[in-house]
Structures are given as structure tokens and as C-alpha cells.
Amino acid sequence: MQDFKQEYPAGSGQSVKTRARWLFADPNDSEESDAGNYHGTCMLSKVTGYKWGTSKRVKPVIVKIPFIAPPQSYLDGLIKIVNDVQDPTKNRNPKKSVVSMSL
Secondary structure, eight states, X not given: OTTOOOOSSSGGGOOHXXXXXXXXXXXXXXXXXXXXXXXXXXXHHHHHOTXXXXXXXXXXXXXXXXXXXXXXXXXHHHHHHHXXXXXXXXXXXXXXXXXXXXX
16 A cells, blocks of 8 residues: 555644535525434544544535435435536536545
8 A cells, every 4th residue: 555645734633524615405404514413424534534534634525415305305416516516616626526425
């Protein structure tokens, strides 16, 4: 694993919550929380975690989909991701974007 390099300094002391942006599949939802489920934030910590995360300086975008949702909500979430990554007014690099779905 010589090609594996960990980023230092580790996140510059910022928590994941302060670095994350939120998108919402449900237009009536704006609460920045995973409502007690914690699976998505647990998976995100594997990447961005202060001590063990592999990419501590990543800028996560959390797409919140209702806990009990029809398939259309998942598609709406994916569409929001594509639109966010391809937004020409933002300086984003689609080649460096990763999508991880916690179902």
C-alpha cells in the first residue's frame, strides 16, 4: 500500500458537521440531522473521521432522504447530487467527486 497516503494535518480541528453541506430530497425538510438513524454519519466518519478517517480534509455533502421513502425520493437525491456537482457557478471537479449511499 505504498500509494496510500493519509492527509495531514487532520482536518485542521474542524468537525465533520462544520465542514458538511446539506441537500434535501424532501423539499419540506431542512433539519441537518439523520434523525437518530446515524448510519450515514457513521459511514461518513470512516472517510472524514478525526483519528482514523482516510480523507480528513474532504468537504462532504450530505443528501438527506426521508427514513421511510418511496424510490422516487432516492432518485430525487441522486438528481440533486448530479446538479450540485455540475453546477457551473461552483468550482467543483466532477472527476474528484465520490458518491456513497448508506441504505
